[in-house]
Amino acid sequence: MASITFKHVEKTYPGNVTVVPDLNLEIKDKEFVILVGPSGCGKSTTLRMIAGLEDITSGELYIGDRVVNDVAPKDRNIAMVFQNYALYPHMTVYKNIAFGLMQAKVPKDEIDRRVHEAAKALDLEHLLNRKPKALSGGQRQRVALGRAMVRNPAVFLLDEPLSNLDAKLRTAMRAEISRLHKRLQTTFVYVTHDQTEAMTMGDRIVVMKNGIIQQNDTPQTLYDRPCNLFVAGFIGSPQMNFMDAVIAKKGDAYTAQVCGNTIPLAPSMDKKALAAYVGKTVVLGIRPEDVEAVGSGERHDLEAKIEIAELMGAEINLHLDCQGNKLVVRAPSTYAGREGDVGALRLKTEKIHLFDKETEVAIAH
Amino acid sequence: MKSASLERSRTMSKVLTYAALILGTVIMIFPFVWMILTSLKSVPESMKIPPTIFPAELIVSNFSDAVASLPFGHLYLNTALMVFFRVVCAIAFSSMAGYAFAKLQFRGKGLLFGIVLVQMSLPSQIFIIPQYQMVAKMGMANTVFALVFPGIVSAFGVFFLRQTYLGIPTEIGEAAYLDGCNQWQTFYKVMFPLTGTSVAALTIFTAVFAYGDLMWPLVVNSDLQMMTLSSGLATLRGQFSTNFPVLMAGSLLAMLPMVILYLIFQRQFIEGIASTGGK
Ligand SMILES: Nc1ncnc2c1ncn2[C@@H]1O[C@H](COP(=O)(O)OP(=O)(O)O)[C@@H](O)[C@H]1O
Numbered sequence A: 001m002a003s004i005t006f007k008h009v010e011k012t013y014p015g016n017v018t019v020v021p022d023l024n025l026e027i028k029d030k031e032f033v034i035l036v037g038p039s040g041c042g043k044s045t046t047l048r049m050i051a052g053l054e055d056i057t058s059g060e061l062y063i064g065d066r067v068v069n070d071v072a073p074k075d076r077n078i079a080m081v082f083q084n085y086a087l088y089p090h091m092t093v094y095k096n097i098a099f100g101l102m103q104a105k106v107p108k109d110e111i112d113r114r115v116h117e118a119a120k121a122l123d124l125e126h127l128l129n130r131k132p133k134a135l136s137g138g139q140r141q142r143v144a145l146g147r148a149m150v151r152n153p154a155v156f157l158l159d160e161p162l163s164n165l166d167a168k169l170r171t172a173m174r175a176e177i178s179r180l181h182k183r184l185q186t187t188f189v190y191v192t193h194d195q196t197e198a199m200t201m202g203d204r205i206v207v208m209k210n211g212i213i214q215q216n217d218t219p220q221t222l223y224d225r226p227c228n229l230f231v232a233g234f235i236g237s238p239q240m241n242f243m244d245a246v247i248a249k250k251g252d253a254y255t256a257q258v259c260g261n262t263i264p265l266a267p268s269m270d271k272k273a274l275a276a277y278v279g280k281t282v283v284l285g286i287r288p289e290d291v292e293a294v295g296s297g298e299r300h301d302l303e304a305k306i307e308i309a310e311l312m313g314a315e316i317n318l319h320l321d322c323q324g325n326k327l328v329v330r331a332p333s334t335y336a337g338r339e340g341d342v343g344a345l346r347l348k349t350e351k352i353h354l355f356d357k358e359t360e361v362a363i364a365h
Numbered sequence B: 001m002k003s004a005s006l007e008r009s010r011t012m013s014k015v016l017t018y019a020a021l022i023l024g025t026v027i028m029i030f031p032f033v034w035m036i037l038t039s040l041k042s043v044p045e046s047m048k049i050p051p052t053i054f055p056a057e058l059i060v061s062n063f064s065d066a067v068a069s070l071p072f073g074h075l076y077l078n079t080a081l082m083v084f085f086r087v088v089c090a091i092a093f094s095s096m097a098g099y100a101f102a103k104l105q106f107r108g109k110g111l112l113f114g115i116v117l118v119q120m121s122l123p124s125q126i127f128i129i130p131q132y133q134m135v136a137k138m139g140m141a142n143t144v145f146a147l148v149f150p151g152i153v154s155a156f157g158v159f160f161l162r163q164t165y166l167g168i169p170t171e172i173g174e175a176a177y178l179d180g181c182n183q184w185q186t187f188y189k190v191m192f193p194l195t196g197t198s199v200a201a202l203t204i205f206t207a208v209f210a211y212g213d214l215m216w217p218l219v220v221n222s223d224l225q226m227m228t229l230s231s232g233l234a235t236l237r238g239q240f241s242t243n244f245p246v247l248m249a250g251s252l253l254a255m256l257p258m259v260i261l262y263l264i265f266q267r268q269f270i271e272g273i274a275s276t277g278g279k
């Protein structure tokens, strides 16, 4: 049983730098949870508190139903993979993987069995006698995973494990780590600043900013119903488009006025929430994939000047300007408009998100 | 046309480089050659003005005279013990202190390291009198311990190894901690083995310095049996006259072990001296 629970956890570094003010988080047994957020938001600090590498200033941290604030890392039944791998340069791959078990005085033949088992799973068997220096980045990464694996930990902690790899290898290792999680059936806590990794790997994503959890939900919910502007902008690539809009009510229906155009809001939106904003300026968000570039003769909601058209192969990324509002739209490569033209845009109105301009909190989706 | 002149200027610069290097080598090697030549001269010839270059007659007995006038066996042994223990102490204590300064957090770290830096920047001569008083109070004058004493801790070594430990990623130590190492195990199983190059450099630096140290052995061990090669040889310099050929013969004998070691460890020697920035 290796759930992890933060109860009012605070972390203040010497010099009165409070990095995590009041963290409350529950990670279930066998779950793959991603901590994501911009650099410096306290992800590593949070992970390192679970590992026992950082003291907890106040509050309680549970692993299972045991408070581990004062438990030594080696007794927490965790294993950690570092961003720079932190392999022992003077030891062979075998010894790197075996070291923790040797420290724990596990019998030699048992160590041997486990090291070979891990090496086999990670395709490292032919490298066991090499030193880390003689390995490629991807191989080092796998050794680091192997070192964590052999200890059969209840919790795997991974701190940006893929950020030192090139793009192609990263995609491959992403799949490998996901497979590893399925195979091992243990709790994974994975830190990254990369929203693609977060979206593709996690059962659940915890978005952090300045040490505060912004939203904690499944990737799909995060994508469909971001709770504030920050999450909306952080999750998804290219980024969600934001435009100022004024809410109006016409009969029973609500509309948003965006740079001189009236856009009907989907009837599925929370009417009660909208009512409070009639006549007020809000932020309208819509993802690039939810805007269609259409011919100027067709029904459309907005017109915007095409500033840049990036051909991506199957698609064109259009960067547009609508009276000062910058937009990015994905159009099929057959789209006729070119730089300098005025493009007609049709919004999938049921995919519109509205946010309070002051508090940045989501109003309705 | 153009390439020919380029070729010529390249050749020219090569010639100049070699000329400078040869000149440098001659200047460096001349005292050594002079020493060998003097060790084979008679006393009157060695003091002749203008000097002769080659001995008129080879006086090989200078060497047996040197061996007869000094207890070379003791001198070799004392020197070897002094060098050995100074090296071991420098490595052990500098490694531990360097690791602590680089990787551990403790109160007063900045101040303590400041003291190390101050000690390193002061000339070692100013410590000779207080150090002598300490050894004398312990009643340890005229012992091997006395010879080793100032080399037990090396401020330079602490500084040098601290730099080395700073260069090792903190995560490696943390990984060891997670793997169940305590602080001491992290140090000796994981961190210390990563400092091999620096430890080798410090070994050579310390050994060369200890071997050449004259002042301290001369001050602390007045008993000829307890002297080192350097201080023993110094006794051959008389107050009024010095038998230079015998002194040179003795010096050559004293150099012998170092020359042999150098020939064996030539590469490490050069790398070591280069990386400590000594000389
Ligand atoms: N040992 C430390 N002492 C003081 N401040 C620290 C220390 N470690 C990290 N910080 C600060 O804490 C903040 C969060 O760091 P970190 O958890 O590493 O962020 P992330 O992993 O999200 O990029 C940063 O602003 C960083 O400067």
Ligand SMILES: [Mg+2]
Residues within 6 Å of the ligand: A040, A043, A044, A045, A159, A160
């Ligand atoms: Mg980090």
